Amino acid sequence: MKQRPAEKPLRVAVTRDEGADGPLAEALRRHGMQPVACPTIAEMPPLDRAPLLKAAAELERFDWLVVASTRAVTALMEARDAKLLPEHLRTAAVGLSTAAALLASGAVGPLTATTAGAGPLARALRDADRWMGKRVLLPRAAEGRHELAESLKRWGAIPEEVIAYRTVARPPDEIAASWRAVSPQAVVVASPSAARALVAAIGAEPLRKLEPLVAMGSTTAMALVAVGVRAITPERTEFDAIAELLQRVHAWRGSETTA
Secondary structure (H helix, E strand, C coil): CCCCCCCCCCEEEECCCCCCCCHHHHHHHHCCCEEEECCCEEEECCCCCHHHHHHHHCHHHCCEEEECCHHHHHHHHHHCCCCCCCCCCEEEECCHHHHHHHHHCCCCCCEECCCCCHHHHHHHHHCCCCCCCCEEEEEEECCCCCHHHHHHHHCCCEEEEEEEEEEEECCHHHHHHHHHHHCCCEEEECCHHHHHHHHHHHCCHHHHCCCCEEECCHHHHHHHHCCCCCCECCCCCCHHHHHHHHHHHHHHHHHHHHC
8 A cells, every 4th residue: 555645634615604713613623624714604683683582581481492503592692681591491402512502501401312403303302391382482594494393383382483593695706716715625515505605606516526525414415416516414413523524534535545
């Protein structure tokens, strides 16, 4: 076997709207990779913030809080002026990062599923309570899906969805300029909206050439498949799990080329 030459860190494009010290970028650095910023969308407040403010002020009337992203937790806590969550409130989160955000906000023992996604969380919630008449707050993105709310409604719960934030695509020329400037070798696509914005800006062909392309969740992977781009997905949507997957695939690809 040929000796593998020393390599520069893998350049991984981060499509999330986060700074250089954001959680995904930090996870990539911990695993020996070089994160390069190529944000495709920006997170914005809801067009009408009144329902979120009302729900945050009246959180004591809910039995459960179910969240699908750390941003939803952040938006809710900002609406509460950082007042900790009520002690009686039971909570559930899609993924460990979101659960950690709930814990930092005063939650006790958030429920999480063994695998990522709204479907697994719905299955975990099914036997977590007697749902008839239980009031459940679900702060979400404006573009978010209704799967959890629909499941809760079928079980007799009273779900209340509020828009916590919305995502807006950056102009395609700005995305394309960022992509050319960072010249990534791999990319993490954070959401279906990020996938659509990225393909609209640079086309599908540059993405097909990357090794690897990671989608944060099955819905994002499906959005990429719809435009002819294959992606791999981690078993969990936690940032370290994504970095570990990138690291393994890159090492495997490298061993193939030097064998």
